[in-house]
Amino acid sequence: MNGAVFAAHIGFNGGACARINRKTMFNIKHPVRYVSSFIKKPTSYNSYNGVKLDFNSSIVTPWIRDAIYKGYYESDECNLLKSYLEATDIVLEIGAGIGLTSAIVASKAMYSTHIEANPNLIHLVTTNISINTQNPCNHTVREAAVTAIEMGDSLVSLHSGDNFWNAALKEREIHKNAINQKSVYIQNALKERKFNFLIMDVEGYELEIITSNKFPVGIKKIMIELHPKVIGEEGLATCVSLLELQGYKTINKSGNSLYLTRGI
Numbered sequence: 001m002n003g004a005v006f007a008a009h010i011g012f013n014g015g016a017c018a019r020i021n022r023k024t025m026f027n028i029k030h031p032v033r034y035v036s037s038f039i040k041k042p043t044s045y046n047s048y049n050g051v052k053l054d055f056n057s058s059i060v061t062p063w064i065r066d067a068i069y070k071g072y073y074e075s076d077e078c079n080l081l082k083s084y085l086e087a088t089d090i091v092l093e094i095g096a097g098i099g100l101t102s103a104i105v106a107s108k109a110m111y112s113t114h115i116e117a118n119p120n121l122i123h124l125v126t127t128n129i130s131i132n133t134q135n136p137c138n139h140t141v142r143e144a145a146v147t148a149i150e151m152g153d154s155l156v157s158l159h160s161g162d163n164f165w166n167a168a169l170k171e172r173e174i175h176k177n178a179i180n181q182k183s184v185y186i187q188n189a190l191k192e193r194k195f196n197f198l199i200m201d202v203e204g205y206e207l208e209i210i211t212s213n214k215f216p217v218g219i220k221k222i223m224i225e226l227h228p229k230v231i232g233e234e235g236l237a238t239c240v241s242l243l244e245l246q247g248y249k250t251i252n253k254s255g256n257s258l259y260l261t262r263g264i
Contacts, residue, residue, distance in 0.1 A: 049078040051103040054127045059098060059120060076255035077101050077201070080223055083252065084259055085109060089221070090193055094146045094186070095201035097121065099128035102141075106133040111193060117145040117158050117181050144184040148208040155180040190216055197221040204230025210239045214246055222248060222260045 048068050055065065067073035074097070081104045085091075089105075091112040096102045098121060102114045106129040116125055122143045130136045145156050158181045186209055190198075198219050200206055204227040215222070222243065228236045240250065240258070248260040 048073075049075075049082065049100070049104065051100070051107055051132045052128070053098075053100065053103065054124060054131065057124050059124055064098070074100050076257040077199075077223065077225060078104060079254050080252060080257055080259045081105065081199075084221065084223070085197070089197045090195050091197040091199060092189060092193070092195040093199040094189070095203070096125045096141070097201065099125035101199060101201075102139075103128040103132040105199070106136075106139040109139075109197070111138045113140045113142065113189070113193060113195075115142045115144055115146055115184065115189060117143070119143055119179075119181075142184070143182075145181045146186050146189060146202070146209075147183045148186065148205070148212040150185045150187075151183045154183060156183045157181075186213055190219070194218055197223075199223045201225040203227055207231045207235045207239055210242050217263075220261055220264050223257065224260075225257045228256065 053068070054060075064073060078101065081101060085105065085108050087108055087110060089109040089112075091105050091109050093102055093105060093112065093114045096114040096116040099114070102112070102125050105112045105114075114125055114129070116122060122141060126141045129139050129141065133139060145158055147156060157178045195216075196218055198215065198221070200209070200222070201224070202209065206224060206226060224239070226236050226239060231239070236256075243260055244250075247262040249262065250258055250260050252259045
């Protein structure tokens with residue numbers, strides 16, 4: 001990257017007196033780290049929200065690295081987890097992505113299960129968990145699509161687009177392809193261990209799950225990313241209202257991510 005391109009990228013005007021674009025720098029939480037990333041981009045990153053991340057995968061695109069360098073990749077979920085995850089928690093995570101939140105969970109929680117529908121992400125989730133825990137056997141990764149209703153042994157369509165984070169059971173205009181994936185009914189997944197903490201990031205499918213299900217009494221904590229661009233503001237309000245009817249109370253909110261508890 002030449003000097004002119006570098007300067008333009010981080011918000012400098014040309015001329016003898018360089019000036020940082022305030023809006024750009026406002027959106028970069030770690031400007032020194034971000035600037036230094038142009039000199040050397042590591043194959044592994046050892047300090048993002050206190051966990052290590054594997055960068056040796058084509059899944060970790062320049063966009064994701066850029067988001068990590070700027071400090072906003074899944075920052076809302078990370079902030080909530082760091083505030084409320086406890087060593088005694090037994091966590092079920094639905095929608096693990098590249099395994100960032102999974103790594104945070106595995107670094108601290110007693111036991112956890114992480115379910116991801118995208119087969120291209122399973123190895124990355126497993127790796128990011130394994131390099132962040134001394135007890136990898138306590139943390140399980142499963143490839144399956146979690147469904148809101150019982151589907152038996154039926155396969156379901158996982159829709160995908162150009163980016164892995166848009167893969168979802170709920171089809172949208174951005175999707176271009178679909179694969180058949182084995183399913184697991186959420187109630188069956190919840191019965192597999194004595195989970196007390198549910199984490200859910202399912203790209204808009206949360207409305208179907210919450211509308212169709214009551215969570216076991218043992219689920220005392222929920223962290224959920226809501227997707228108003230998919231379910232609309234009305235759908236968002238419906239999710240919160242239905243969780244409140246089950247006795248949950250919103251304790252904290254960061255972006256579109258909520259942390260709720262009941263009976264604590």
